[in-house]
Amino acid sequence: MNKQIIRYTLGNILMILAGLMILPLIVSLIYQESWVNIASFLGTALVTFAIGFFLSRTKLHRRNFYATEGFTIVSLSWIAISFFSAIPFVVSQQIPSFVDAFFEMSSGFTTTGASILNDVEALSHSMLFWRSFTHFVGGMGVLVFALAILPKAESASVHIMKAEMTGPTFGKLVSKLSSTARILYVIYFVFMMITLGLLWLAGVPFFDSMLLAFGTAGTGGFGVLNGSIAPYDSFTVEMILSIGMIVFSINFNLFYLAFIGQAKRALKSEELRWFLAIIAGSVFLIALNLISTSYGVTSAFRDSFFTVASIISTTGYSTALFDHWPLFSQLMLILLMFVGGMAGSTAGGLKVSRIMLLIKAAWAEIKRTIRPNRVVTIEYEGRRIDAKLVNTVLSYFVVYVLIFVVAVLVVSLETPNLLSSFSAVAATFNNIGPGLGIVGPSQNFAHFSPLVKIVLSFIMIMGRLEIFPMIILFAPNTWLKRF
Known part of the structure; x- marks a missing residue:
């Protein structure tokens, strides 16, 4: 284990985090907030920078590292940034409990959007900004952000990017890793700015537009108002x-393909077609189910479209109390929680690509059962998929289910019914935010004990990093292994 490179990289990440804290500090000065708010960000930034500087002074005997170090760096970094980012909330007493603040920041950076706050509007502007800004940073990935801005990125850093990017496969857009990271962030930033501008033109106050754009870009869902999007x-x-x-x-x-003039190739994406078809089918079925109750046709399609977009993207914004919808609609939303968005996006969930491969693998197995001598191949995006990738997806799904069941059992100790415990884990593990029952869109996670909040915090980080980096971090062999 190359522990020097782990300390070195973690130190650099903490120094970057300290630099990012200047932004909420500026917001605090603009809105002339109390000295406590200013001191909470300034003091935390100085302490974080000092620790990061100390760690980054580690002498590197060798710069090369492998997947184990890459996964360990990513896991430790996400835990560390959630830890240090929580400190300003505690110092300012706007979230007095450190466990609550850690939960809120874990939710922020993992773009989950689950909250322990009963009154969001009671937070100061700087705290609201910092809370939502974590969505923007965490959406594309904290270490991808670091790779994008650091002057040099070693070739071994692909292990970091692979651990942090979502989906069963990873591919660089261009030959140089740092250039790939910059391209991704440019696209990400431009789309975020477009969202901000459109919201502002639509009459939303600029500060609200900025925070909502952060949440939309990161598919996080932290709101500015207590009623999420409904009050607008x-x-x-x-x-x-x-x-x-x-x-x-x-x-x-x-989007990169479209930018370089290969829009037709992008539109031919099999995963994209599945993703849009799932959205269209879900909106139609839920709307019909709502119309069969007391909903009007226009309201049914309007609320259905927004809620489906919010849930499948794992953003978690809400305009309707969907926990009061008919059972069929609620079950549809739970299924969408597990599907999530596409690989290589900021969304959470299992990802459409994995769902596709699982369905195709199951169908192939049915064909082999009917005709044992038949050679059955699985194709994805026009290419033949080897057995190794299919086995990887199946293994991921098995581990996902096992962790999910254990988490549900833990949470069930403090929930009144299966729906609440199941949806609480589904909402956090898939990085969605609101669930159903006692964690529905009009509720939050404040009533859970500190132990369950810590468990759910790690579940959020595990879900964002797609399980294996966190498992590797806590595996004894990780720290005993030598190269």
Whole structure:
């Protein structure tokens, strides 16, 4: 284990985090907030920078590292940034409990959007900004952000990027890793700015527009108002956010292809077609189910479209109390929680690509059972898929289910029914935010004990990093292994 490179990289990440804290500090000065707020960010930034500087002074005997170090660096970095980012909330006493603040920041950086706050509007502007800004940084990935801005990125850093990017496969857009990271962030930033501008033009205050754009870009869902998006009561705002959430749930590689003049190739993406078909089918079925109750046709399709976009993108914004919808609609939303967005996007969930491969693998097995001598191949995006990738997806799914079951058992100790415990884990493990029952869109996670909040915090990080980096971090062999 190359522990020097782990300390060195972690130190650099903490120094970058300290630099990012200057932004909420500026917001605090603009809005002339109390000295406590200013001191909480300034003091935390100085301490974080000092620790990061100390760690980064580690003498590197060798710079090369492998997947184990890459996964360990990513896991430790996400835990560390959630830890240090929570400190300003505790120092300012706007979230007095450190466990609560850690939960909130874990939710922020993992773009989950689950909250322990009963009154979001009670937070100061700087704290609201910092809370939502974590969505923007965490959406594309904290270490991808570091790779994008650091002057040099070693070739071995592909292990870091592979651990942090979502989906069963990873591919560089261009030959140089740092250039790939910069391209991704440019696309990400431009789309975020477009979202911000459209919201502002639609009549949303600039500060609110900025925070909502952060949440939409990162598919996070932290709101500015207690009622999430509902208080704006604007069809235009809802459509901007709905389309924005869907856009940020699409593989960013496809946007790059469109940018370089290969739009037709991007539109031929099999995963994209599945993703859009799932959205269209879900909106239609849920709307019909709502119409069969007391909903009007227009309201049914409007609320259905926004909620489906919010859930499948794992953003978690809400305009309706969908936990009061008919059972069929609630079950549809739970299924969408597990599907999530496309690989290579900012969305969470299992990812459409994995769902596709699982379905195709199951169908192939049925064919082999019917005709044992038949050679059955699995194709994905027009290419033949080897057995290794299919086995990787199946292994991931098995581990995912096992962890999910254990987490549900833990949470069930403090929930009144199966729906609440199941959806609480589904909402956090898939990085969605609101669930159903006692964690529905009008509720939050404040009533859980500190132990369950810590468990759910790690579940959020594990879900964002797609399980294996966190498993490797806590595996005894990781720290005993020598190269």
